[in-house]
Amino acid sequence: MSETRKIAVTINGKRYEEEVEVxxxxxxxxxxxxxxxxxxxxxxxxxxxxxxxxxxGYSARSCLMLAVQADGHEILTVEGIAPSEEQMHPLQExxxxxxxxxxxxxxxxxxxxxxxxxxxxxxxxEQEVRIAISGNLCRCTGYQGIVxxxxxxxxxxxxxxxxx
Amino acid sequence: MKFGxxxxxxxxxxxxxxxxxxxxxxxxxxANTAYAYFVRSPHAHAVLRGIDAGAxxxxxxxxxxxxxxxxxxxxxxxxxxxxxxxxxxxxxxxPKMLFPKEKVRFSGExxxxxxxxxxxxxxxxxELVDVDYEPLGAAGTLETAPGAPPVWDEAPGNLVFDWADxxxxxxxxxxxxxxxxxxxxxxxxxxxxxPMEPRGAIGVYEAGRYTLYTSxxxxxxxxxxxxxMMKIPADNLRVITPDVGGGFGLKNSAAIEQAxxxxxxxxxxRPVKWIGERMEAFVGDGHGRDVKMKGEMALDAAxxxxxxxxxxxxxxxxxxTHVGPHIPTSGLRVMGGVYRVPLVYARVRGYFTxxxxxxxxxxxxxxxxxxxxxxxxxxAANALGMDALEIRRRNLIRPEELPYxxxxxxxxxxxxxxxxxxxxxxxxxxxxxxxRRQQSEARGKxxxxxxxxxxxxxxxxxxxxxxxxxxxxNGAVEVYLATQSNxxxxxxxxxxxxxERLGVPFDSIIIKQGDTDDGLAGGGTVxxxxxxxxxxxxxxAMDGVVKKGKVAAGQVLQAxxxxxxxxxxxxxxxxxxxxxxxxxxxxxxxxxxxxxxxxGFESGLDEQASFESPPTFPNGCHICEVEVDPETGTVAFxxxxxxxxxxxxxxxLIVDGQIHGGVAQGxxxxxxxxxxxxxxxxxxxxxTFADYVMPRADNMPDLDISYNEVPCLTNPLGAKGAGEAxxxxxxxxxIGAISDALGVAHIxxxxxxxxxxxxANVA
Numbered sequence: 001m002s003e004t005r006k007i008a009v010t011i012n013g014k015r016y017e018e019e020v021e022v023x024x025x026x027x028x029x030x031x032x033x034x035x036x037x038x039x040x041x042x043x044x045x046x047x048x049x050x051x052x053x054x055x056x057g058y059s060a061r062s063c064l065m066l067a068v069q070a071d072g073h074e075i076l077t078v079e080g081i082a083p084s085e086e087q088m089h090p091l092q093e094x095x096x097x098x099x100x101x102x103x104x105x106x107x108x109x110x111x112x113x114x115x116x117x118x119x120x121x122x123x124x125x126e127q128e129v130r131i132a133i134s135g136n137l138c139r140c141t142g143y144q145g146i147v148x149x150x151x152x153x154x155x156x157x158x159x160x161x162x163x164x
Numbered sequence: 165m166k167f168g169x170x171x172x173x174x175x176x177x178x179x180x181x182x183x184x185x186x187x188x189x190x191x192x193x194x195a196n197t198a199y200a201y202f203v204r205s206p207h208a209h210a211v212l213r214g215i216d217a218g219a220x221x222x223x224x225x226x227x228x229x230x231x232x233x234x235x236x237x238x239x240x241x242x243x244x245x246x247x248x249x250x251x252x253x254x255x256x257x258x259p260k261m262l263f264p265k266e267k268v269r270f271s272g273e274x275x276x277x278x279x280x281x282x283x284x285x286x287x288x289x290x291e292l293v294d295v296d297y298e299p300l301g302a303a304g305t306l307e308t309a310p311g312a313p314p315v316w317d318e319a320p321g322n323l324v325f326d327w328a329d330x331x332x333x334x335x336x337x338x339x340x341x342x343x344x345x346x347x348x349x350x351x352x353x354x355x356x357x358x359p360m361e362p363r364g365a366i367g368v369y370e371a372g373r374y375t376l377y378t379s380x381x382x383x384x385x386x387x388x389x390x391x392x393m394m395k396i397p398a399d400n401l402r403v404i405t406p407d408v409g410g411g412f413g414l415k416n417s418a419a420i421e422q423a424x425x426x427x428x429x430x431x432x433x434r435p436v437k438w439i440g441e442r443m444e445a446f447v448g449d450g451h452g453r454d455v456k457m458k459g460e461m462a463l464d465a466a467x468x469x470x471x472x473x474x475x476x477x478x479x480x481x482x483x484x485t486h487v488g489p490h491i492p493t494s495g496l497r498v499m500g501g502v503y504r505v506p507l508v509y510a511r512v513r514g515y516f517t518x519x520x521x522x523x524x525x526x527x528x529x530x531x532x533x534x535x536x537x538x539x540x541x542x543x544a545a546n547a548l549g550m551d552a553l554e555i556r557r558r559n560l561i562r563p564e565e566l567p568y569x570x571x572x573x574x575x576x577x578x579x580x581x582x583x584x585x586x587x588x589x590x591x592x593x594x595x596x597x598x599x600r601r602q603q604s605e606a607r608g609k610x611x612x613x614x615x616x617x618x619x620x621x622x623x624x625x626x627x628x629x630x631x632x633x634x635x636x637x638n639g640a641v642e643v644y645l646a647t648q649s650n651x652x653x654x655x656x657x658x659x660x661x662x663x664e665r666l667g668v669p670f671d672s673i674i675i676k677q678g679d680t681d682d683g684l685a686g687g688g689t690v691x692x693x694x695x696x697x698x699x700x701x702x703x704x705a706m707d708g709v710v711k712k713g714k715v716a717a718g719q720v721l722q723a724x725x726x727x728x729x730x731x732x733x734x735x736x737x738x739x740x741x742x743x744x745x746x747x748x749x750x751x752x753x754x755x756x757x758x759x760x761x762x763x764g765f766e767s768g769l770d771e772q773a774s775f776e777s778p779p780t781f782p783n784g785c786h787i788c789e790v791e792v793d794p795e796t797g798t799v800a801f802x803x804x805x806x807x808x809x810x811x812x813x814x815x816x817l818i819v820d821g822q823i824h825g826g827v828a829q830g831x832x833x834x835x836x837x838x839x840x841x842x843x844x845x846x847x848x849x850x851x852t853f854a855d856y857v858m859p860r861a862d863n864m865p866d867l868d869i870s871y872n873e874v875p876c877l878t879n880p881l882g883a884k885g886a887g888e889a890x891x892x893x894x895x896x897x898x899i900g901a902i903s904d905a906l907g908v909a910h911i912x913x914x915x916x917x918x919x920x921x922x923x924a925n926v927a
Contacts, residue, residue, distance in 0.1 A: 002284070023284065037191035038184020040409070042360045043442040047853035050360060078184035088182065096178040099817045102825060103651030104181030105188065105360040105409030130861040137853065139360050139410050140651045142828030142890075143861040145821055 007071035011036065012080025020067045027051045029067035030077065038078040038108050042137065049136030052109035053077050059116045078108035081115065090156035091115060091149070100149030102140035109136050114150050122158060126151060166735070167663045167670035172817035176655040176675075177407075186407045189364045189379045190439045197366070198227050200425055200438040201286035203276040203293045204447065205268040208304065208518035208846025209313065210297035212267050212275065220278055220292040225285030227432055229293060231276045232263040235427055241389045241418060244486040244625070247493075250328035250511070256319035258516065260483040262393065262420045262427075268297070269315050269482035270518050271847055272447025274420060279428050279436055302518040302846035306456060306479050315482050315516035322516040324480050327493050330509035330571060335462075338471035338507050342462035346543040351912045352532050354454035354479065354839040355832075356856055357525045359650070361409020362440035363449060367425030369433070374426045375402045381411040382648045382688020383680045389418035389486065394426065401426070405678035411650035412829070413524035414450055416690045417485040446851040451839055452525025454479035455492050459536040467548050467555045471507035472500055474536060478514045481521035488523060489514050495529015497572035501537050501619040502581050502783055503559035508571040518846040524690065526829050527888040530620040531895055538616045538896030539910060546909065552615050552900070553589055557582055560617065574621055576781050577877040584807040584872050585617060588785035591868060592805040597789070600802070610792040610924065611802070612905025618786060618893035621779040622885025624691025628774040630684045631701030633662070633709055635754035635769050641668050643702065645677045646686030647694040651825075652887065653818045654694065660814055661699060661881075665706045666750050667737020692885025695814065696777040700879045704773035713739050713753055716765050720756055721746045780876045780884040784808035786827075786893035788865070792905040797921025799835060799902055801865030806893065808869060811876045811884030819886050823869050826890020832859040833891075834898040838914050 002021045009016050011030065020029055025044075030036040030053075039062055042050035046064040053062045054076040081089045091114060094100065101107045110133060117124070117132040124132070129150045130143070138146065167173050180186055217229035228234075240259045249255055263275055276293050280286035303312030309322040316322075339345055366377040374396070380386045383403040391398040408415065421438050428436040440448060455478045462470040478492035496510050545555040560581040561568045568576045589595075597613055604611035632644040643662055645654060659673040676682060687697060710730045717739035718728040727742045740747035748756070754769040788804040806823060813819050836857035840849040850856040875882025895913065902915050906923045 021284075031190075032193075035193075036184075037188075038186075040188070040361070041190075042362075043853050045442065045852055045854070048360065048442075078182075082183055088179075092182040095182050096174050099175070099821045101178060101181055102653070102821055103360065103408060103410040104177070104186050107181055108184055111182065126866070127862075130864075134860040134862045137360065137858055137860065139358055139412070139829070139858065140825045141821055142824030142826075142859075142867070143864050144824045144867060147861060147866075 005068050007068055009070040009073060009075060011075045012077060022066065022068055024067045025063055026065040026067045026070050027062035030062065036077055036079055040105050040108055042106065049113065050106050050109040052112045052136065054112050054116060059113050076112065078111055081111055090160060091118065091153040094149040094153035094156060098149035098152055099145040100141065106136060106138045110138065110146055114153070118150065118154055118157060122154060124154060167660055169660055169664045169814045171660065171815065173656055173660055173815055175653045176659065177653060188361055188407045188409055189366065189377060192366060192377055192406060194366065194368065194435040197435045197437050198279050198281060198432055199283040199286045200428060200436050201278050201283065201290045202274040202421065203278065203290045203295065205271060205273045205275055205297065207268060207297050207299050208271040208302035209300040210268050211300065212264060213296040213298055215276055216294040217276060219294065220289040223289040223292055225280040225282055226278060226289045227281065228279045228428065229276060230428060232261065232265045235262055237395060238262045238393055238423065239395050241392050241486050243484055243489055247325070247489050249326050255325035255489065256316060258316055258483045262424055270520050272520060277424055277428065279432060302844065304518060304841040304843040304846040306477050306515055306517065308843045309515040309517050315518055319516055324514040324516055325489055326513050328511040331507060332509045335471045335473050335507045335509040339460065339462045339473065342470050343465040344463045344544070344547055345460060346540060346547045347458065347460040348539045348543050348910055349458045350536055350539055350910065352453040352455040352457065352535065353833060353837070353913045355452045355525060355837045356446055356839050357412040357414035357449065357452055358445070358858060359410025359412055359414060362442060362445045363415065363419065364439040365422045365425045366435055366437045367429035368435045369426065369430035373400055373402065375404065376422055376426055377404045377406065378422055379408050379415055380405045380648060381416040381650055381690055382646060382686065383678050384646050384685035385416065385688045386418050386422065387680050390422050393418065393423040403680045405648055408648065408650035411689070412526050413452065413528055413690065415650065416688060417450055417523050442853065443851050446856065447520065447848055450485060450521045450523035452522065453532065454522050455532050457532065457536045459540050461540040461544055463544055463548070467544065467550050467558050469503055469505050469559050472505055474499065474510040476512040478512055479517055479519065479522050480514045481519045482516060483521050485521055485523040488521065491524060491529040492532060496533045497574055498530050498619055498621050499533040499537055500571060501534055501617055502561050502576065502579060504561055505571060519841050526826065526891045530888065531892045534618050534620070534892050535895045538900065542900050543909060553585065553594060556615065556617055557585060560585065574779065578874045579781065579783050579809055580872055580874050581617065581783065584785045584809060587872070588787045588805050588807040592787040592789065592803055594787065604791050610794055610905040611789065612792065612901045612903065613787065613789045614897040614900025614904060616786045616893050616896035616900060618889065619781060619783040620888060620892050622692035622782055622888065623696060623777050623779040624687055624693045626776065627687050628776045629686040629697035629701050630772060630774040631698050631705045632684060632772040633705045633770060635751065637758060639672060639751050639755060641673045643673060643675050644682050644684050645675065645698045646684040647689045647698040648677050650689060652689065652694060652822065657695065657815050657818055658699065658702060661702060662706065665703065666709065667732035667735060668750055692887035693777065695881070696780050696879050696883045696885060697775065699881050699883055700775040700777055701773050703880045704775055705771040708771035708773055709769050712771065713750065713769055716757055716762060717748055717753055719762060720753060721748060778878045780811060780878065782810045782884040782886060782889045784889065784893065786897035788897050788901050790901040790905055792902065792920055792924060794924040797917035797924065799915065799920060803868070804865040805868045807872060808889060809872045809874050810886040810889060812873055812882040813871055820869055822886045823890040824867060826888060827867060827894045828859050828864055830891040830894025831864065831898060834895050834913050834915060836914050836916060
């Protein structure tokens with residue numbers, strides 16, 4: 001048996017205390033040990049972006065991090081984006097309304113990347129959106145639906161903020 | 165009707181897929197699963213002298229190491245149908261067994277598998293498997309193949325086949341008599357399909373029967389091929405395809421890993437899971453294209469095409485899939501596009517190389533044929549001093565010439581070609597180009613425009629496709645398909661079709677796909693065929709439901725011989741006795757039949773039908789305009805217009821997405837993607853996403869797509885394919901634009917910044 005460590009990590013608001021092999025990546029730990037299979041692995045070398053999560057609020061490749069590095073930190077994955085079981089996040093709604101996904105495999109990484117981007121850039125241009133997601137590969141959509149979804153989501157988030 | 169045909173209905177599948185609740189292959193975790201890791205050859209060509217797996221077998225967590233000696237007798241999936249050389253003789257074969265016994269034939273070929281209790285243990289132990297190789301000289305490319313040692317001893321010079329079609333003598337006469345002849349040599353660069361979800365397989369053996377979970381484009385086709393490999397009866401194997409993270413042709417072919425996890429599961433008495441890694445996908449998945457083509461066109465003085473001639477060499481890799489040699493040959497049936505082309509002669513020679521197999525990838529043969537045709541049109545326009553639109557307009561088949569029989573006997577039934585060309589030119593402001601070019605020049609940029617009229621024959625291999633409609637006890641409508649969404653949104657499009665025609669609530673319709681135990685076998689989702697195949701089968705099944713329902717409703721409503729009819733009013737389907745108020749809804753009738761067990765209606769309103777769709781002919785016009793930066797060699801798109809005829813559109817949102825994605829894959833091949841093998845060692849030089857460049861969001865233009873929906877006349881729905889259309893049009897349009905910008909006759913794909921810079925700066 002390989003060496004293990006005990007870590008405590010908060011994922012989607014839930015605290016996990018787990019014994020984990022030190023060689024495990026964060027992505028494998030979440031998928032295999034915790035059963036959080038929403039985060040996908042598309043390349044295991046940090047190029048495709050499918051495994052992107054928010055790590056203390058910042059986007060990070062979970063395939064390039066070790067699980068032990070998450071000790072004491074907060075993580076958000078695709079499973080934690082929606083405000084509730086019944087309600088989707090405006091970004092998720094915008095993806096659906098603008099056909100921002102086809103096979104859906106890259107979608108979790110697109111959503112987390114854009115969640116961070118729209119938080120920091122609430123009123124982006126189309127070109128800014130394209131550059132923001134240029135670290136995420138999608139083989140199905142040609143990105144047009146994703147870009148439209150991001151711009152639409154920005155409007156929805158702005159409207160929601162003004163309403164509150 | 166809100167959920168009916170023609171509406172941009174939001175996809176049912178998205179609710180789970182945007183929430184992380186999709187269930188892809190690797191998300192399936194069966195109890196007591198063991199994990200497979202394949203040992204792959206580092207050599208492209210080597211004698212396999214022996215495998216010592218002793219250390220690996222003794223390693224911690226290892227349950228088994230299997231080599232060719234540890235597997236039952238197996239077979240290989242032969243090339244489909246009859247495929248002969250031009251002299252009628254048989255072509256060379258490449259009998260691929262699960263693991264090779266005597267020698268390996270490409271780098272990445274699996275020679276053994278390690279099964280362990282964890283993926284890490286399997287991977288660690290794989291490094292302990294000691295394989296004794298004796299390296300041989302290798303054929304890494306088409307150019308080195310003829311002079312390299314034979315990949316297969318039966319194929320000297322590595323020639324697999326020498327195929328030809330058309331009338332050589334008549335063509336030659338046309339060329340001799342022609343006012344003008346032009347030619348072009350083009351490269352169809354080798355590409356890697358690269359769905360974002362890698363391939364994978366989970367094998368289970370229970371109660372004397374195998375179950376394979378795998379990521380596929382159609383479970384029944386995979387079942388049949390894997391059963392051949394395993395030498396077992398097909399009904400002894402159940403195949404289940406869960407959510408699929410992209411296919412693009414790759415996941416239509418069966419692969420050795422699928423059979424091996426099943427044998428391993430039987431041998432170990434527990435599920436065995438293999439999930440491919442990305443680098444493994446680069447070396448271990450089938451590739452696409454890799455054809456070198458020399459095209460010639462003969463024209464009269466007015467620019468009318470008299471004849472086309474083609475001489476191609478095509479890379480087959482070391483092993484052929486069931487479709488291998490068909491792709492660079494049968495695909496040529498669309499050569500000449502929707503132009504009047506009286507004569508064609510094509511010769512194609514296929515070669516074995518010490519590389520991964522070349523198999524189906526988006527378009528599979530049609531992009532190659534249309535690319536060379538359209539590049540020839542541009543050469544002809546230049547040679548005759550004619551506008552690129554005008555030469556195409558003069559040759560497009562006119563409406564009164566339909567149905568038009570092309571050189572291979574395809575009967576082109578429908579289309580409005582000149583209208584599409586003119587509309588695309590209008591939307592792209594073709595006539596304003598000169599002024600824009602001047603503006604670009606003033607900024608130090610080179611502007612060019614490209615036009616392509618694409619044409620294709622969608623439908624994949626011939627054969628009937630089934631569809632089944634089942635009314636459940638709780639009022640839902642289950643619809644069974646043998647095609648398989650791998651991103652196309654079947655759960656939505658087909659539900660729209662049922663809602664529209666049967667008038668049952670959209671939310672009550674459940675699309676079932678992917679499980680061979682549902683009893684349906686068909687051709688899968690290949691060749692842009694799902695709608696024209698499954699959709700039409702479903703349309704026929706619905707006709708059956710209505711026909712049967714009228715008789716049943718007559719009894720239930722006690723029509724007493726009065727006529728019973730069916731209508732969908734405000735989205736609700738109902739049977740009614742004509743001239744009366746007596747009526748019953750579709751679902752209500754189905755439930756009544758179940759409850760009252762009317763004689764003759766034991767199966768209720770359930771119906772099954774099948775339809776064999778002839779090929780359909782999607783076509784349309786792509787026009788794009790690019791600006792080349794001569795200092796960096798980068799290509800920027802100023803506009804990209806598509807006027808498309810993909811027949812009747814059921815969900816414009818989904819069809820737009822198919823075109824977007826198709827163009828993206830075309831743009832990737834045209835600008836960036838290149839799967840490079842070392843010519844002499846056969847080593848793959850581009851085995852990561854860092855070396856193999858796929859298009860990203862900032863490389864893609866915003867596409868202006870419009871539809872001219874001309875219904876197909878050879879299927880009830882009027883459907884034509886849409887999945888591959890974008891790719892086929894994009895290659896020639898983009899390369900045409902870049903060539904025009906650079907002022908060269910032709911620049912080869914991929915037109916990378918380096919290549920473009922050289923063309924712009926090095927004379």
